[in-house]
Amino acid sequence: MDLAGERQPSTLTTALEHELEEENRRLRKICQALMERVESAGMGSAPYGAFEHAVLLAEQVRERTETLHRTLDELAEANARLEEARREAEAANASKTRFLAAVSHDLLQPLNAARLFASALEEQQLGHEPGRLVHRIDRSLADVELLLGTLVDISRLDAGVLTPDIAPFSVAQLLDVLAEECRQMAGARGLALRYVASSAWVASDLALLARVIRNLMSNAVRYTESGRVLLGCRRRQIGGAACLEIVVGDTGPGIDAARQQDIFLEFRRGDADAKAQERGLGLGLAIVERIARLLDHPIRLVSRLGHGALFSVTVPLVESVPTPLETPDRQRLPGEEVLAGSLVWVLDNDRAILDGMRALLGGWGCESRLALEVSELEQSLDSAEAAPDTPAGPRVVMIDYHLADDEEDGLSLAQRLAASGRGIVPILITANHDAAIKRRCREQGITCLLKPVKPLRLRQALVHLLS
Template sequence: MPVPSSNQLGVPDTNPNDHAALARRIAELEAENARLRKIRDALIVRVESGAAHKPAPYAAFEHSVVLAEQVRERTEALNQTMEELKTSNKALTRTREEAETSRQRLSDAIESIADGFVLFDHQHRLIQTNSRFRSYWRYTGEGVPPSGAHIDEVRQLAVASGLIVEEHSEPDSEGEVFLLSNQRWVQMTERPTREGGLVVLYSDITDIKNSEMARRIAALEESERWIRVVTDHVPALIAYVGADLTIQFCNQVYAAWYGRNGESPLGKNLASIHSPEMYQRLMPQMQEALSGQSVTFEFEEFGEQGQARYMLRSYVPNFGERGEIAGFFVLIRDVTDRRRTAEALEQAYDDLECRVEERTMALTELNTQLRQEINERNAAEARLRDAKLEAERANLSKTKFLAAVSHDLLQPLNAARLFTSALQEQSFGPRAEDLVRSVSTSLDDVEGLLGTLVDISKLDAGVIKPDVTAFDLRDLLNNIAREFRQMAMAEGLQLDFVGSSVIVESDSQLLARILRNFLTNAIRYTEEGRVLLGCRREADAVLLQVWDTGPGIPQNKLTEIFQEFKRVRKVGASADKGLGLGLAIVDKISRILKHEVSVSSIEGKGSVFSVRVPMGKLRPRLAVAAPDTHNLMNQDLSGAKIWVIDNDPAICQGMQVVLEGWGCQVVTAVSLADLERQLDPSKCLVDVVLADYHLDNDENGVNTVTAINGSRHSPVPVVMITANYTNELKQHIRELGYVLMNKPVKPLKLRSALNHILLSGTSVSSNG
């Protein structure tokens, strides 16, 4: 393995060009000295020879003395140069020794790195590796690449030896992802060195890949459950037939009647589920529906067991966005009993001449039965209407309930996050720390799923009110692009981003939710290619757009995709992805913000989703310096006196564990009365009060801390914690000068807020 240069190791090195220059200078001086000696000897010979025209003896002697002096001076210069060369050689020896020591230290340092490490010189030839990188080659028949191998040779050897099973290459991303022969996923990150070399790190991301797969499976299972909830309780035979006469949707009653040998009719053509005779009899009515006319008619059918039933069929055409016929809805009701009654009545009329009186009585009886049946049908329809109203009221009640109980739903999640944060600050060994990180990641997933459920419920209940302000798009777009670049890379996609610093009028959090749902959909349904996030300026608005190179959306589905639980199956895809709520949330949020959302698509080429946001103008306000998060996180909280008031004992315990782990002195209480039983709030020293907004017995944190500060000479800084996201409460907390943090509390943000309060002595506004 070649020894890296001292510059590569951060040690100053003597320039090799200086040695060469010294050597050339010495050679020139020696040559000149030789020429002078020859000239001296020639002059002496000439003076002594007594030839004609020779100078006077004294002049010749004088000239030789001058030459001798010049020789002496050149000799001294040569000796001085030799001394300087010796000094330089000694310095070079010391430098090499220091370089060797530094190289050994570097070797020890890179050996301790958990990731695979490779160092290349400025010619991209291999210099050094660590044992983790060399262990990757253990499962191949080839040895570890030798020192001096070019980076292209290393890559070719990794592919040829079977070390790399699968590769996701993204030229504009920060790294590449590989599946190795030991079934582990690694991400390669390259960083240039100062002298033009290259450092390559291989990080194991297998757990991230497995977690992503688990989330997808859970999403598919949840989607299937929702579909069953919607369809299993519909009493009629309902189906939707596309323009190609293929059944695209049917409920269980329809599937049970038209299923043959237990097979579902879903996805089959009507010609394959009906007999040829029945299909031809139905064709005129289907053609009428496909021409745009609603059709209702009775039809005799036979079930799988051969039972004859009369069905009342209704075909209602479905018009696409441009007025074209996309298909038709099918509603079928069993009217066998009514039809048989009518047939009996008809037969009674046929025999009227022979048995007028008898048939008249029978007719009267039949008419009575018919009126009774009509009354029963009217009563049944009334009951159905009542049941529908009751179901709508129950659904609205459920929606409002889910929106109202978000606090209770987030309480145990908040406590779990606090305990997990406390565990992450302890040292249990690599395996236990991985498990704790996995638990933390799972809590993030639960928080995301719960947030989606609560958001759709709050949107339905109308409890979310927009907080529209003027703000710069730059930070919002940069954060979203940074967040989704890793997700796109994990899917083997390229995420391009075109930023903008235009000022817009909107709710930044709700607008970010729209863009995140657009990007999530684009990445989820794009198998290969790229996704683009960018802006287009218009006269008085900005068009925020997400482009993809996915399979596209049929024109007759462009409006349907914004409905709840609606998805368009990709061509060749084994199963639909997602819950079908993402674009429904986008539609609801855009209506709240009054932002126009549009979509255009070309099948086989891709789609573009857009939201039009009006331009705004920043209003003048007092400049507030943003706290230095890095410095705040490094501040010591040891000795800080903190009171925690929360009606959930588990959260009190979790807060106490986290805060005491930071060196704080903590007192917890479930109410003001509980705090007063432990100490005197008017006299005891305290630095910060952490209070939950929702307390028991109709109490709230604002009233509690108001009572505490009212009994003291000077108010105590307050951090108000809540699961209530309403703008009214946010504004109220800001007016009181308290810090607002939303549940579940993120420990890093809590520590940053506490450090800022303790350093400045005042509260700062925060939305958690």
Template structure:
């Protein structure tokens, strides 16, 4: 780089020039390098912008795909939940429709057993009763597992005296064990525990039934052990036992041990699956201890409760014999003619004077609802034209100076219905009605000794 500077004399005239020469090679190189770097930077920015735009587009596509997938999953979940509820409603409806003829059949069998007949005929009738009981058990088990899978069962945890629950189970299964030639021992407890009494009753029935099924000979024990963490209810048998590799598998659905596969076993292999599901729901785990050839112990531990709440209903227990029914006047309303006929035969065999009708209008044609004397009213909950037997009973009692004792018979196992019936002071029996249970319930109802809870409701989840 050159710069020319004029050289002047004293008069200011230019007498020459100074030439300044400066080397700017490095500066030019630096400038060129910066310009080149700037151009490269712009190119890289353009390339990165294009790349980021492409990546952003891909991310948007992935987000849209994930949102679509989540939407599909939500729809699939909704459909699955709807299918489960639909299955539950279907099974509940089917069970109700099946329970109607089954209920009539059980009542007819009960009426036949009351009659005098030869030992051979009595044995045949008893076999029919056993078969009907098997149908009832299988049907109830299917409905139970369906409701548990659908998540429509909600436990109601409350304190209660464990003895009130176990005493009734002991009486029942002592007879079951005796019919199979087994000894039955029961160790009672006075402890107060906290759990859902109905769900716990279902667990204990399944464990006791399993013990009977897998014990060809020997004895069973139902008892309690006080432990630091809670009260453990134990069911012990001296049966075939469970191999170690089978102990986790027995809680799977439709899983049965080969030792039980004989003519007496009509189960579906769902009993212990129901036990497992309920115990997990209650957060009260079941433990298993077994030795092949020597027997098995199942135990479920319940937290202790300090005291019963005021007005707390006690767990269901079986009632003993009450006053006889001979001469009692009963009104029966059921929309099923077969059940009306079966109830008439059974109740008349017990010496009752019975008026049966298929509706309130039919009953009113035969008796004066407000004035005629009668001892009790038996109504079916579901009547024709979506009418309610509970409403019918309330309407009849509203006409009378003294309300009638009322027994409601239903296939509905809901808590809401049980609570409503209890609040009205009525009694409740679930279908299919066992003749012995019907008789003892009527005896207590007519003796003005109301049941503290419905033992039938404690037998399962079908509510």
């Protein structure tokens, strides 16, 4: 039994070894088949190297995908911060615009009074030296007005809150007044003005277009040392549409072709050595370009060094549309003796402006009735109706738009007085350039003047309404 027991383990071992050898041969065949399959798939003669390379690429893809996700998360956070910064910037810009609008109104009140006093003094028969000093005061105040208006305009353009009020009007209503202003500015510098009047009618925003033409004329006078300035119009056909090209030219130094685009950028100015260049911010032509773009009025510049410059703005022509607001040009105005002895009411909650208006109107021969409150104005109007010696004719009432907080606004009051059937003709005076106010005035047939009031424009309006 001992011998049989010793032979049994040996037999079992041999059988096990045989089975293992068979399994090994079978696995080798499978491995060989797999290797042949891999090699036949184009993996080359190094299948295991290719496999390792694929694994490495997969790892790199995974890492780069994770990096991309982290970058996208960072970009999302950055975009959120940028969006918040944009909202804050827009809010700050809107706040700046509201602040400038409020400050400009408060600044325009004393400025308006100062210009009224200066204009009243210029109406007096002063000696040469006092007259020269008064003229310089008025010019300095005009410069302050221009700078303040420029800052407010550029702020409103940046904020996108400047809305044009497009309406038909006679171009003479605009250019006659501007020509007279330019004649005075040019005369002070020894320059001549050639003005070519026009009877055409155009469609635009009168106040914004006036800002464009006034800036162009101011530049023409400022940069011209000798010679003349031209203001005129010519009819053109553009794309089959009838247009009017309003031209402002000068005999100044001219503008080099390489700089003709740059001068429409902010804070770009002409020859710094030219006289009278200490005034201005270099924003005049930037405002011209941006307002013209807002109005869709093309701007053109033709200039050569040493041969002056010619700027023009092209405005759509329209058929003549007579309205109560049409202001006759200077040549058609009746004799200004109509102002002598006329009675004019003025309502403003600023005593200095009332005093300035009294002085200015008195220089024209007008008698003025002043009121700080609506109730005071209405009482004065009632007293005039009851008085037998009150001059006949329309009762012109100049009304400020911004009245006391507990009173109606000036435009509502003007509409109420005009509709009262008492022969009252209101003139609204305001520092608010809102297009809605101008549109409401036009629809109601009410003359609207902007602060600071231009004495020439006021005088023409009074002569027209009183006659």
